[in-house]
Amino acid sequence: MNDDAEHDLAARIRAGDPEAIHVLLDRKLPRIFSFARRILGDSGDAEDVAQETLVRTWQRAPDREPGGPGLDAWMHKVALNLCLDRLRRRRETFLEVLPDLPDEGAGPAANLEAAADAQSVQAALLRLPPRQRQAIVLCHFQEISNIEAAEMMEISVEALESLLSRARRSLRALLAAHFLGEPVRE
Amino acid sequence: MERTRFEQIIDAYGANPERWPAAERNEGELSLNFAASAALAEARQLDAILDADPLPLAATDLRERVALAMQTQPVRMLRASSRPRWAMVAGLAAACVCGISIGMLFGRDLAARQYEATALAVIEGDDVAGWNLPAP
Secondary structure, X not given: OOHHHHHHHHHHHHOOOOHHHHHXXXXXXXXXXXXXXXXXXXXXXXXXXXXXXXXXXXXXXXXXXXXXXXXHHHHHHXXXXXXXXXXXXXXXXXXXXXXXXXXXXXXXXXXXXXXXXXXXXXXXXXXXXXXXXXXHHHHHHOOOOHHHHHHHHOOOHHHXXXXXXXXXXXXXXXXXXXXXXXXXXX | XXXXXXXXXXXXXOOOHHHOOHHHHHHHHHHHOOOOOHHHHHHHHHHHHHHOOOOOOOOOOHHHHHHHHHHOOOOOXXXXXXXXXXXXXXXXXXXXXXXXXXXXXXXXXXXXXXXXHHHHHHXXXXXXXXXXXXOO
């Protein structure tokens, strides 16, 4: 969605336009759900976060201030804070027990391979420290700009780039064995 | 663009210029022509793996559940102290029509009737605090 479309949608939400609900459900719900799913690693929790984010958006989509966040960035900020609340409640640490990577000896069927690949990327994401995971999910998967991502995480752009670099190095090391046939380097 | 900064960008954002900082994208793309580094090849490899990761799929009924949760939210009320009563009544009447429209759109007669009933009750000054509204 371009900036004008985002601005129009926010205005329609504030006006209580019922058609705006359709747009939120069609375009924003899958996007916010996938964001939360990659951060939290749990579909049930991600669905709760997505629902709460859309309800809050419907209740109080903000007027965009000059230089301020657009609707998409605002929704991601809400979703990120909800995810952080859930992570704090879980008392997540970097040392938590993680799902095993799929068995390399499984059958060659394409859907099994695709499922294994997806599990590997998600498992690798969950092995990242939370701040690295947030940075890489915001910037790579959600394609949020570096400036907006840094604002959401309340850090400088330089700090964000440091997190991204470390996240990418860690992901490469974690995924090397599964995707590239290289020995695991941790 | 200095080589150091170019390598920092590749390291942080990957090999796809679309993900680079907007202010440095054009200059960075020029540097691509001269960059033949292993770092760039590695970045492209990781990008491909991450880009191939399928979008997580939600439960099939999530859309309906969220729609219902949004339907049960009250339309933004005008603050009584700052608006005349006629404007509040007009706003609530609009909420009533909105509720009916939402119910028709989603074909959920029960939710629409409850939304409409709530709006009408508020207009008439009833206390809806104890009402059994649809769960979000």
